[in-house]
Amino acid sequence: MLAVRRVTQDNQGKKTAGIDGIKNLPPMQRFxxxxxxxxxxxxxxxxxxxxxxxxxxxxxxxxxxxxxYDRALQALVKLGMEPEWEARA
Numbered sequence: 627m628l629a630v631r632r633v634t635q636d637n638q639g640k641k642t643a644g645i646d647g648i649k650n651l652p653p654m655q656r657f658x659x660x661x662x663x664x665x666x667x668x669x670x671x672x673x674x675x676x677x678x679x680x681x682x683x684x685x686x687x688x689x690x691x692x693x694x695y696d697r698a699l700q701a702l703v704k705l706g707m708e709p710e711w712e713a714r715a
Contacts, residue, residue: 629701630659633694644693645674651694659698670696 634640634651643649651659673690680687692700 627660629663629705630656630698632701632705633697634659637697639691642691643674644691644696645672646693646695648694659695662695663698663702668699670699 634656641649671693673692673696676689676691677686678689679685
C-alpha cells in the first residue's frame with residue numbers, strides 16, 4: 627500500500643501518463659492496483675518514449691515514462707531493498 631501511495635499521491639510525477647494513458651487513480655482503482663501487485667504478475671509493459679531538450683543545447687534526449695503498475699512495482703522493490711542498502715552503507 628505504501629508503494630501505491632508513493633506513486634499515485636506523493637510523487638512529483640504522479641500526473642504523468644505512461645503508455646497505458648492513466649494519469650490519476652481514484653481510491654478504488656488504487657486498491658485494485660495493490661491487489662494486482664499481490665498477484666505476483668511481474669511482466670513489465672513498454673515505456674512511453676518522450677524526447678526532452680537538453681539544458682543549454684539544441685539536442686534532445688530520450689525519457690522513458692513507465693506505466694502506473696510498473697512505477698508501483700519499482701517502488702515496492704525499492705521499499706523492500708532500501709533497509710538492507712542503508713545497513714550496508
